[in-house]
Amino acid sequence: MITRLSLVLLLAVVASALYLVRMQYESRHLFVELDRASAEARRLVTENERLQVEKRAQATPLRVEKLARDQLKMRTATPAITQYVTYQSPAANEVSR
Amino acid sequence: MSKSVLYTSSPLLASKTPVWRSKFIVASIALGFAGLAGRAAYVQVFGNDFFQRQGEVRFARTLELPANRGRILDRNGLILASSVVAQSIWGIPEDVERDEAKLKELARLLSMPLQELNKKIEDEDKTFVWLKRQVDEPVAKQIAALGIKGIYQRREYKRKYPEGEAAAHVVGFTNVENIGQEGVELSFDKDLAGHAGSRRVIKDRLGRVVEDVGEQVPPVDGRDLQLSIDSKVQFFAYQKLRDAVMENKAKAGSVVVLDSVTGEVLALANYPSYAPEQRQHLTGEQLRNRALTDMFEPGSTMKPITVAMALEAGRITPQTTIDTSPGRFSLGGFTISDTHNYGALTVEGVIQKSSNVGALKIAQKMSPREMWDTYTALGYGQKPQIQFPGAVTGRLRPWKNWRPVEQATMAYGYGLSASLFQMAHSYTSFAHDGRIIPTTMLKSSEPAVGARVFSAQNAAAVRKMLQMAAGPGGTGQKAQTVGYSVGGKSGTAHKQVGKGYASNKYRAWFTGMAPIDSPRIIVAVMIDEPSAGQYFGGAVAAPVFSEVVQQTLRMMAVQPDMEVKPQIVVQAVEESF
Numbered sequence: 001m002i003t004r005l006s007l008v009l010l011l012a013v014v015a016s017a018l019y020l021v022r023m024q025y026e027s028r029h030l031f032v033e034l035d036r037a038s039a040e041a042r043r044l045v046t047e048n049e050r051l052q053v054e055k056r057a058q059a060t061p062l063r064v065e066k067l068a069r070d071q072l073k074m075r076t077a078t079p080a081i082t083q084y085v086t087y088q089s090p091a092a093n094e095v096s097r
Numbered sequence: 098m099s100k101s102v103l104y105t106s107s108p109l110l111a112s113k114t115p116v117w118r119s120k121f122i123v124a125s126i127a128l129g130f131a132g133l134a135g136r137a138a139y140v141q142v143f144g145n146d147f148f149q150r151q152g153e154v155r156f157a158r159t160l161e162l163p164a165n166r167g168r169i170l171d172r173n174g175l176i177l178a179s180s181v182v183a184q185s186i187w188g189i190p191e192d193v194e195r196d197e198a199k200l201k202e203l204a205r206l207l208s209m210p211l212q213e214l215n216k217k218i219e220d221e222d223k224t225f226v227w228l229k230r231q232v233d234e235p236v237a238k239q240i241a242a243l244g245i246k247g248i249y250q251r252r253e254y255k256r257k258y259p260e261g262e263a264a265a266h267v268v269g270f271t272n273v274e275n276i277g278q279e280g281v282e283l284s285f286d287k288d289l290a291g292h293a294g295s296r297r298v299i300k301d302r303l304g305r306v307v308e309d310v311g312e313q314v315p316p317v318d319g320r321d322l323q324l325s326i327d328s329k330v331q332f333f334a335y336q337k338l339r340d341a342v343m344e345n346k347a348k349a350g351s352v353v354v355l356d357s358v359t360g361e362v363l364a365l366a367n368y369p370s371y372a373p374e375q376r377q378h379l380t381g382e383q384l385r386n387r388a389l390t391d392m393f394e395p396g397s398t399m400k401p402i403t404v405a406m407a408l409e410a411g412r413i414t415p416q417t418t419i420d421t422s423p424g425r426f427s428l429g430g431f432t433i434s435d436t437h438n439y440g441a442l443t444v445e446g447v448i449q450k451s452s453n454v455g456a457l458k459i460a461q462k463m464s465p466r467e468m469w470d471t472y473t474a475l476g477y478g479q480k481p482q483i484q485f486p487g488a489v490t491g492r493l494r495p496w497k498n499w500r501p502v503e504q505a506t507m508a509y510g511y512g513l514s515a516s517l518f519q520m521a522h523s524y525t526s527f528a529h530d531g532r533i534i535p536t537t538m539l540k541s542s543e544p545a546v547g548a549r550v551f552s553a554q555n556a557a558a559v560r561k562m563l564q565m566a567a568g569p570g571g572t573g574q575k576a577q578t579v580g581y582s583v584g585g586k587s588g589t590a591h592k593q594v595g596k597g598y599a600s601n602k603y604r605a606w607f608t609g610m611a612p613i614d615s616p617r618i619i620v621a622v623m624i625d626e627p628s629a630g631q632y633f634g635g636a637v638a639a640p641v642f643s644e645v646v647q648q649t650l651r652m653m654a655v656q657p658d659m660e661v662k663p664q665i666v667v668q669a670v671e672e673s674f
Contacts, residue, residue, distance in 0.1 A: 028307040035306045050181040050234060057259040061332035076648075079580030079657040086656070 164291030167319030171328040172540045177268050183255035184237035186228040190218045192247030231255040262370040263335040266386040270373040284484045291319035323540045325361030333648045335366035341641045342368045345627035351388035353521040355619040357528035360536045360545035389488040392514040396588035398608050399510035400456045406471040408555040412462040415558045421454040429502035448562040449571045453509045460508030469496035474550045475523040491515035521621035528616035531556035564613045575639040578647040580657030585609015587634030607638035611646045612658040620645050
């Protein structure tokens with residue numbers, strides 16, 4: 001009786017040990033994936049930063065002005081060709097009425 | 098025949114072995130096992146530090162988590178400086194594969210002559226050599242694709258400056274280790290840098306991270322910094338300044354644009370400038386932030402201040418008549434003269450015509466101490482309160498040592514010195530209704546609170562004089578703009594060379610504000626050594642002032658305060674059936 005119980009317990013111990021090893025392996029595996037994913041996230045963040053800077057470099061005032069003048073045939077606005085309107089909030093309108 | 102040993106009949110066989118010997122052997126073996134067991138217990142339980150440590154050294158690694166350097170933004174959130182990933186290329190000379198074609202391609206990608214590359218990798222005693230630091234990402238990918246043995250890459254960060262030379266003096270730059278060296282990059286280095294973090298991990302034999310151990314310190318990224326600079330105003334000011342310097346064949350120039358309501362610096366540009374990303378052939382001339390570091394005698398710019406303090410002390414009114422004839426005045430062995438004999442002028446006229454004699458006669462109504470107090474209150478001889486490296490204090494001697502002639506020359510701006518920035522700053526007292534306001538490089542939305550120097554009424558009176566000086570009959574007529582009323586004072590001086598003044602070298606400047614009734618901006622322009630014939634501040638610097646004011650106010654959406662003949666043509670198109 002006692003030997004049978006011991007045998008069962010022994011089997012249980014061996015099984016749990018094997019399970020532990022497997023879990024350890026899996027957790028490391030998942031960890032590697034997580035690490036890879038977060039590295040990818042970091043890479044994307046820096047890539048985003050790089051692209052933003054590039055976008056900005058393509059839209060410097062120098063370039064915008066050159067394109068506006070040469071390609072779109074625009075010219076600088078002066079007060080003489082600007083219509084100034086002042087915003088009046090509806091509330092102010094009611095008061096003035 | 099020799100004697101041989103007879104084994105079978107050896108007398109030793111017959112002797113009886115004592116029992117203690119076998120017991121001794123057994124005991125020794127048992128002791129040996131006990132020793133081993135003890136050692137095992139010691140190694141695994143009691144004295145395991147050493148082995149644990151040695152084990153960890155072999156598989157645990159501390160990884161540094163670099164902090165991102167904060168970005169520098171302009172007031173509208175546009176990027177002025179930002180860090181991007183850049184790979185640094187390095188190699189182990191001994192291991193580098195000598196493939197002529199591949200190395201040639203590598204040299205081309207690194208944009209260095211093949212000879213130079215070969216020289217770097219020929220010293221086989223070295224185990225490490227940088228080939229090039231901070232190569233742009235696309236190029237680095239191409240290099241990686243070449244797959245040359247013994248050439249490796251290391252991830253680093255590189256600063257990018259999209260605005261280039263227009264904002265170079267404001268933004269500054271960092272060195273290859275990402276430490277600020279100039280400008281805002283230097284003065285706010287602590288805020289921008291952040292703190293690197295670290296994590297302790299276990300790596301497997303392939304170098305993959307498999308587990309975190311111990312505590313992790315997350316990196317603290319540097320703070321983004323929003324400056325008061327408006328990149329459009331900055332660019333425009335730089336462009337106009339550059340054009341003016343070239344047109345006048347000048348040596349250099351500076352321009353400062355201040356918001357006179359909030360005290361923010363909207364633009365600060367110098368010419369010659371430099372591209373912050375290509376600093377190989379940088380000279381001190383290009384590097385100098387003249388608006389803050391070059392000091393010179395403010396000349397006529399000081400006359401409105403002289404008048405304002407006399408008004409404040411109640412010694413004169415704007416209409417008081419000052420006799421300036423015959424256009425010369427002798428004092429302590431010196432003769433001070435005007436360009437013309439203006440005769441009797443009102444105080445307003447003194448400013449409009451920029452009469453030296455008039456200014457000194459007004460100053461004579463003041464005591465040196467009163468003058469010194471006002472100058473000091475306006476920031477002369479004081480370190481500008483601006484977060485910027487290398488700003489000069491200027492020179493203002495203690496009033497107790499002033500000789501009468503010095504007091505007189507100071508009235509029209511000689512005998513003391515200041516930077517262009519200090520001059521622009523002192524004019525906030527006129528623009529901000531008599532209060533001098535602190536300036537800032539960082540964006541702020543609230544109106545600045547300043548210390549009162551002049552009464553609001555006197556500040557308005559001086560503004561009127563400044564408007565006259567920039568109007569018909571004044572010295573700065575070229576400062577006028579379309580739609581906006583301006584006021585300002587031009588200045589021209591012989592340059593100081595050694596102890597005296599050079600007869601053919603000039604410095605010209607213009608300091609003013611607009612719109613004059615309730616000023617939004619103060620603009621100061623300085624042109625150093627104009628040598629294309631014209632050299633007066635009113636002729637050389639005032640046009641730059643005019644253009645900068647015109648564009649800046651338009652960009653700030655300030656409505657014109659003067660009548661403009663509209664040129665908007667509304668064409669009614671007749672409809673037809």
